Every structure is written in C-alpha cells, then in structure tokens.
Amino acid sequence: METPFRVLEIGTTPQLLIDDYAVEDVWMIRRSPEEPVKYLGNPIFPAGDTVIYDEEEQLFKMWYGIGIPGTFEAKGAYAVSADGLHWEKPELGLVEADGSKRNNLIETTGFGSVLKDPHEPDPARRYKMMTKRAGTPESEGRAFAAFSPDGIHWKDHPGEKSILRASNDGNGMVLRDDCTGKYINFRRTTVLAGGRGVLPEDIGFPDPRVMKGAGGDRLGVPEGIGFPSEDDFEAYEEADEYIHRYLRPAPHVHTRTLRIFRDTHEGLGCNRRIARSESDDFLHWTEPEVIIRPDELDPPRLYSISVARYLGVYIGLLELYDSCGNRRAPGTPQESDTIDIQLVFSRDGWRWERLASRPVFIRRGVIGAFDCGMLRPVNPPFMVLGDEIRIYYYGHGSSHNIPSSNQGLGVARLPKERFVARVAGDEVGALITKPFRLEGGYLQINANAAKGLIKVEVTDPFGNPIEGFSAEDAAEIRENGFRMPVRWTCGKRLSEIAGRVIRLRFYLYRSRLYSFVVDAGR
Structure with missing residues (x-):
C-alpha cells in the first residue's frame, strides 16, 4: 500500500539518535552526550x-x-x-x-x-x-x-x-x-570578516621575517610574537608606540620572551x-x-x-x-x-x-x-x-x-554507538520515528534503563498502533545493554509485518536511548 509520507529505507543499519534523521518528533525528551x-x-x-x-x-x-x-x-x-x-x-x-x-x-x-x-x-x-x-x-x-x-x-x-x-x-x-x-x-x-587585518608594516616591521616565536609565521598580530630582546628586530622604536598603545605586553616567564596580549583586533588575519x-x-x-x-x-x-x-x-x-x-x-x-x-x-x-x-x-x-x-x-x-x-x-x-x-x-x-542519548527524566517522554520500511523481523535497542524503563510501540505511518504491538502489549525494558531485544507480551513478532511501512514510538522513563536496529535474522 502506498503512503503519502516520505519513507526512510534504513534496512538493517543501526540508527543513531544523535540527530533527527530518523526522528519525527519528541515529547519531554532531550539530547545529552555520553561522557567518555x-x-x-x-x-x-x-x-x-x-x-x-x-x-x-x-x-x-x-x-x-x-x-x-x-x-x-x-x-x-x-x-x-x-x-x-x-x-x-x-x-x-x-x-x-x-x-x-x-x-x-x-x-x-x-x-x-x-x-x-x-x-x-x-x-x-x-x-x-x-x-x-x-x-x-x-x-x-x-x-x-x-x-x-x-x-x-x-x-x-x-x-x-x-x-x-x-x-x-x-x-x-x-x-x-x-x-x-x-x-x-x-x-x-x-x-574573512576581519577586514584588511594587521600587516607587519602596521606595527613597524619592515619585513615579515622579523616576526619570530609562537605564531610568528602568521600575518596579523599573534598572541606570542616572541622577541627575546629589543636587538632582535628592526624598527623597535616605531613598533614600541603601537604595541603599548593597543596591546598589553608582559614578560613571558616560560620562554623569556615578550608575550603580547591583544586588547583589539580579535580575529583579524x-x-x-x-x-x-x-x-x-x-x-x-x-x-x-x-x-x-x-x-x-x-x-x-x-x-x-x-x-x-x-x-x-x-x-x-x-x-x-x-x-x-x-x-x-x-x-x-x-x-x-x-x-x-x-x-x-x-x-x-x-x-x-x-x-x-x-x-x-x-x-x-x-x-x-x-x-x-x-x-x-x-x-x-x-x-x-x-x-x-x-x-x-x-x-x-x-x-x-x-x-x-x-x-x-x-x-x-x-x-559502542553511545555518542549521544535521548534522555527522559521523572516524567514519561516519548519519541516517534519517521516512517520506514520494515526489512527485518527483530528489533533491538542500545539503551540504559537500569533505573527506569522503556517500552516500544509499533504504529502505522499515521501513528495508529498496530494490533498486538501497542504500548500496552510491549514488554518493559529495565536493563542497561547494547543489543537488548524488544518484545511484545502477546507473542507477536515483527516478522509478521515485514515489508510494511511503520513507525516506532519509544516511551522512556528515567532512561537513555542511543540507537535502534532492525535485524534481518531471528
């Protein structure tokens, strides 16, 4: 049966929930990175x-x-x-x-x-x-x-x-x-938005070769030009007035050079x-x-x-x-x-x-x-x-x-696969996927529901629960795992509706959902 919706062809590739590529809408759900x-x-x-x-x-x-x-x-x-x-x-x-x-x-x-x-x-x-x-x-x-x-x-x-x-x-x-x-x-x-930048001549340097030290190979005013002494560059007097007027020079105790802190020209060049x-x-x-x-x-x-x-x-x-x-x-x-x-x-x-x-x-x-x-x-x-x-x-x-x-x-x-989670707190949240063609018969999720629970509902493209796959029929998931199987208490199997265009609606409570995959086996 044709559907008026754009249908994703996800096959058996795990779907990261890092973005909204496979996500239609969420309620009381936020994204949170997993900390390495x-x-x-x-x-x-x-x-x-x-x-x-x-x-x-x-x-x-x-x-x-x-x-x-x-x-x-x-x-x-x-x-x-x-x-x-x-x-x-x-x-x-x-x-x-x-x-x-x-x-x-x-x-x-x-x-x-x-x-x-x-x-x-x-x-x-x-x-x-x-x-x-x-x-x-x-x-x-x-x-x-x-x-x-x-x-x-x-x-x-x-x-x-x-x-x-x-x-x-x-x-x-x-x-x-x-x-x-x-x-x-x-x-x-x-x-590019910095305009003409600050060329060497602007601060009294007749030749870019005199710019030495950390950042000295850049055209512009770097943070650490790094002159060991006044004798190491020409036109010191001409540059000195500019440096003290627009910059805050200070001794660089780690390298015994002149470290320059910029007051202006942020981003130029x-x-x-x-x-x-x-x-x-x-x-x-x-x-x-x-x-x-x-x-x-x-x-x-x-x-x-x-x-x-x-x-x-x-x-x-x-x-x-x-x-x-x-x-x-x-x-x-x-x-x-x-x-x-x-x-x-x-x-x-x-x-x-x-x-x-x-x-x-x-x-x-x-x-x-x-x-x-x-x-x-x-x-x-x-x-x-x-x-x-x-x-x-x-x-x-x-x-x-x-x-x-x-x-x-x-x-x-x-x-594995846990860069970003879809997270629900003390209120039940919901996430519904975009319509996709079901090409397998076994649904698994990567999630942490050890302190809460997750239930999964299968719907038609219009969001109506499919008989036997509703939230009431779904078994609760209360574990932390990489490939946790999703089941329904009435004994229904996804293989019975393989080939149909469906959505998945996830209900989360105090849990983190990272990805899902429809496996062709089992």
Whole structure:
C-alpha cells in the first residue's frame, strides 16, 4: 500500500539518535552526550598526531611530529603497539639524528596527517600523507603530498608542487569517504570578516621575517610574537608606540620572551574557521570552503577539527579556542587561551549540527593534569574496537601560548554507538520515528534503563498502533545493554509485518536511548 509520507529505507543499519534523521518528533525528551571515560594510565605516550588500528596487520600504528629546535619544522616519527596503550619505537634506520640512524624517524619533507587507503590500486600509494613544509616562502600557506607502501618508507610527491592552499601552521586532517569515494580534507582557514587585518608594516616591521616565536609565521598580530630582546628586530622604536598603545605586553616567564596580549583586533588575519576541500586523486583539490563558523554561543575562534564517518553520520571533534576566558571550567587553572572539544555531526559533511547547550565532550583535567590546558583530538577522532569506541587525544598542561613539558597522548572510551542519548527524566517522554520500511523481523535497542524503563510501540505511518504491538502489549525494558531485544507480551513478532511501512514510538522513563536496529535474522 502506498503512503503519502516520505519513507526512510534504513534496512538493517543501526540508527543513531544523535540527530533527527530518523526522528519525527519528541515529547519531554532531550539530547545529552555520553561522557567518555578517561584511561587511568594517561598519558600513554609523549606525542601523537595520527593513530589507527590496522586490521590487516592486527596492529596499532602511530605517526607523530618531532619539532626541530629553532624552526617551525617537524620531522615525522613512527610507533607501534599491540594493544594501543603500550607503545614501542622501532629502530627504522632511515634518518640520521644526533649522529645515529638508530631511531624511529621517517624520511619526509615536513609532516602531517596520515591515511591508510585500502582502496588504492597502486601499492606504492597505500599510505598517504598531507604535509606542511615550513621555512621557505614558496612553501608557506601550502600543503604537499607524500606516499608510502607501508607507512614507513615515504616518497614526496614529485617536484616542489603543492597540492592545496593551507593555513601556515597546520593542514588539518584527511579521510577517504567510502560513500562517495572522494578524499576529504578538513582544516582551519582564514577569517574573512576581519577586514584588511594587521600587516607587519602596521606595527613597524619592515619585513615579515622579523616576526619570530609562537605564531610568528602568521600575518596579523599573534598572541606570542616572541622577541627575546629589543636587538632582535628592526624598527623597535616605531613598533614600541603601537604595541603599548593597543596591546598589553608582559614578560613571558616560560620562554623569556615578550608575550603580547591583544586588547583589539580579535580575529583579524587569523586562521580560525573550519573549511573543507575534496579530491578524487589526493593531488587535485577543490578550494577550501568554510563549513563551520562560530556563532553567538561560541568563543570567536574555532581551532581545528577531526572527522570520521560512522553508521551514516559524519562525527567530528571540534576544537574551540577560547582566547578570552569565556568557557573556564571549574578546577582548571587557565582563564584564557584554552582549547576544549565539542561534538559535531552531519549527514552530508557540509551542514553541521551541535547540541543546543554546547557541552564540552571530553573534560579538561584538574589543575596539574597533563590535559588541564588544552585537549586536541588526533586523526581519526575515534575508532571502533569490539563493543568500545576508543578516542585518542593530545593533552597539554598549559594554555595555548605557554610551552609545557606536561603533555602527552591520552585515551578515553565510550560504549559502542553511545555518542549521544535521548534522555527522559521523572516524567514519561516519548519519541516517534519517521516512517520506514520494515526489512527485518527483530528489533533491538542500545539503551540504559537500569533505573527506569522503556517500552516500544509499533504504529502505522499515521501513528495508529498496530494490533498486538501497542504500548500496552510491549514488554518493559529495565536493563542497561547494547543489543537488548524488544518484545511484545502477546507473542507477536515483527516478522509478521515485514515489508510494511511503520513507525516506532519509544516511551522512556528515567532512561537513555542511543540507537535502534532492525535485524534481518531471528
């Protein structure tokens, strides 16, 4: 029988209730993120940029950058682990450092995000890296490519040809979209609304090369220009009047440099928006297009993002850079220059949503913890291991502009499919799905009803209960489980109405509902 409603074809794919893709309406129901549980043994490693689990080799692999003293450049390094918690640095014998090749350095010009691509037909390009090269005018603001057959032996893309415009201090992350077959690069990009910005000449610098220190490679007024002394740049007197009139200079006790705090020019000329580019071959990319901007609830700067596609949803961990101290969490020492992580999600990778209350997804640590100042997700943002979602993140024990040795790679965990819950409290809430074609005969839910209950009703597309599948017929669910079966007391089975267009109406009381799936079996 035809229906006047748009019908979802969900098949037997688990439906996350993170957004309203499968949800028609709710009553007395709110969304709430599940808080990841941090591993008690954190930090597990001093660094980390890309962490994957190689199913083919049954091995965890990590790539990370090691800074070269006195420059903005980094060399790549490689580590492996059997469990993802205890890591080893293999002696690769590829790059000489401190007079020896007995190290885990990999040979690339620059370093960046790594992707293992099982769909690549050329074995020599099975691993891909989007790199940043610093130190030359030709490479500033550009991204480059490198390829490897094994993730260890790398070869730069021929010549000095860059593949994409990039921010000066980062290339973001790359993934291959199995749905479209395209490569996607998510990165931060320039704030265009800031007008002309503040060029070096505006503050008395005749040449951008004199801008050194943290952020010194950007055009604009960075927070930590980092001049060790007056003798290290020309036109000091000309710049001094501007600095003291518009900025608040203060001694930077950690690096013995001049740290500059901005009173004005918020956002001018900096890279604090999230953009997306696409490519069919990893070499020819579309121009970055802004997809996420801060709004009235955000601090003015979005630092970066890491994204993965999971059960039809693009899920991202978004970095919010609070340079104004607007989001200080209780027990944390920093009032400004912190970075927190928020959960974002999208069905197409272009239009993104966040929870209305904008909760922090992973909390920064307490005072003195390795992650009390900044949290930054690695690439990819998470991986699914059995019944667990594992999240690797990089923590800093200081704010954005203060170097600290108290930092490292951390791990946090979630139960499978439990990013966001639909939650009911002391009043019974209801959620009804959009109409979908029933292609299986066994309904299961991922939920926590250990302190409450959940009942499920099956209706026709107009919301009328189907005989034998009403709320009165539904068995109560009072447990916490990943794949809990839904039953009806009269003995009815969904297989009896397979092929029909139906809705599901969930009744929740003091419970959390994460997902549902219609299984073809049983």
